Amino acid sequence: MGIYAMTGGATGIGAAIKAQLLSEGHEVIVVDIKDADIIADLSTAEGRVSAVEGIRSRAPEGLDGFVPCAGLGPAARPYSLITRVNYFGAIATTEGLRDLLAKRKGSIVMISSNSAPMLPDDDYTAALLAGDEDKACALIDERDANQAYAGSKRAVSQWLRSNSTAYAQQGIRLNAVAPGITQTPLVDASNSDPEVGQAMKDFAASVPLGRVGQPADIAQVVCFLLSDKAAFVTGSIFFADGGHDAMLRPMQF
Ligand code: NAD
Numbered sequence: 001m002g003i004y005a006m007t008g009g010a011t012g013i014g015a016a017i018k019a020q021l022l023s024e025g026h027e028v029i030v031v032d033i034k035d036a037d038i039i040a041d042l043s044t045a046e047g048r049v050s051a052v053e054g055i056r057s058r059a060p061e062g063l064d065g066f067v068p069c070a071g072l073g074p075a076a077r078p079y080s081l082i083t084r085v086n087y088f089g090a091i092a093t094t095e096g097l098r099d100l101l102a103k104r105k106g107s108i109v110m111i112s113s114n115s116a117p118m119l120p121d122d123d124y125t126a127a128l129l130a131g132d133e134d135k136a137c138a139l140i141d142e143r144d145a146n147q148a149y150a151g152s153k154r155a156v157s158q159w160l161r162s163n164s165t166a167y168a169q170q171g172i173r174l175n176a177v178a179p180g181i182t183q184t185p186l187v188d189a190s191n192s193d194p195e196v197g198q199a200m201k202d203f204a205a206s207v208p209l210g211r212v213g214q215p216a217d218i219a220q221v222v223c224f225l226l227s228d229k230a231a232f233v234t235g236s237i238f239f240a241d242g243g244h245d246a247m248l249r250p251m252q253f
Pocket of ligand 1: 007009012014072085086111112113179182183186
């Protein structure tokens with residue numbers, strides 16, 4: 001059985017991923033701001049360092065997989081908090097564990113979103129990909145929740161596509177799942193937010209399969225990509241969204 005690390009395992013999609021990995025007999029090391037093996041705030045540079053150090057001390061022989069799942073939805077404020085956790089928290093932990101994953105030819109599954117393709121590239125996504133946290137945060141605090149959230153997930157997806165070849169050369173597979181609306185505390189908070197609540201409810205009502213996702217729907221896909229069943233899959237972004245992305249972008253893939 002394998003040894004896996006993840007962030008954001010306390011609630012929602014992350015809790016379902018943790019439960020599935022445990023049910024498959026794996027060891028799981030969880031980082032979160034609450035209810036976790038390692039308590040760390042991934043919105044800060046110090047928290048990211050302590051998350052990586054905590055995992056390293058528990059898995060010195062390497063990791064079979066890593067899922068940077070912690071994230072904030074569009075109801076979080078200030079907007080730059082979304083940027084800090086969703087992009088910089090995910091990338092810093094992934095990069096910080098890269099050598100541990102190389103040791104065991106591990107698999108990384110990042111969490112994007114089906115909102116990632118919905119906005120164009122701009123100076124915000126450019127600042128994210130350049131690793132300029134101060135600039136990205138200053139830019140987004142002047143904009144809106146949707147740009148903060150979708151832009152953070154767009155940049156995570158582009159970072160993954162840009163780095164999957166180098167990771168593959170170390171034997172590490174690097175993929176993402178892009179969930180659609182999934183019933184979690186993040187969505188509950190978004191639904192009651194005055195800025196994005198109505199748009200979230202309208203989006204949920206238009207899912208082609210006629211329902212929102214459940215955390216286990218997403219966990220199943222994440223665990224497939226982590227497993228040897230996906231041994232030839234890397235650099236992929238797998239939409240698990242009830243058909244929304246295909247409905248909205250039929251000619252792009
Ligand atoms: P959630 O709120 O249930 O889970 C998020 C987790 O991240 C929680 O355990 C939370 O404690 C943790 N977290 C938040 N801030 C943190 C911080 N500063 N440091 C450490 N941990 C922190 O939400 P969820 O919907 O399960 O979200 C999981 C992932 O899925 C996120 O990356 C989210 O963006 C993504 N996602 C969710 C949806 C959806 O509709 N629910 C859709 C697309 C993508």
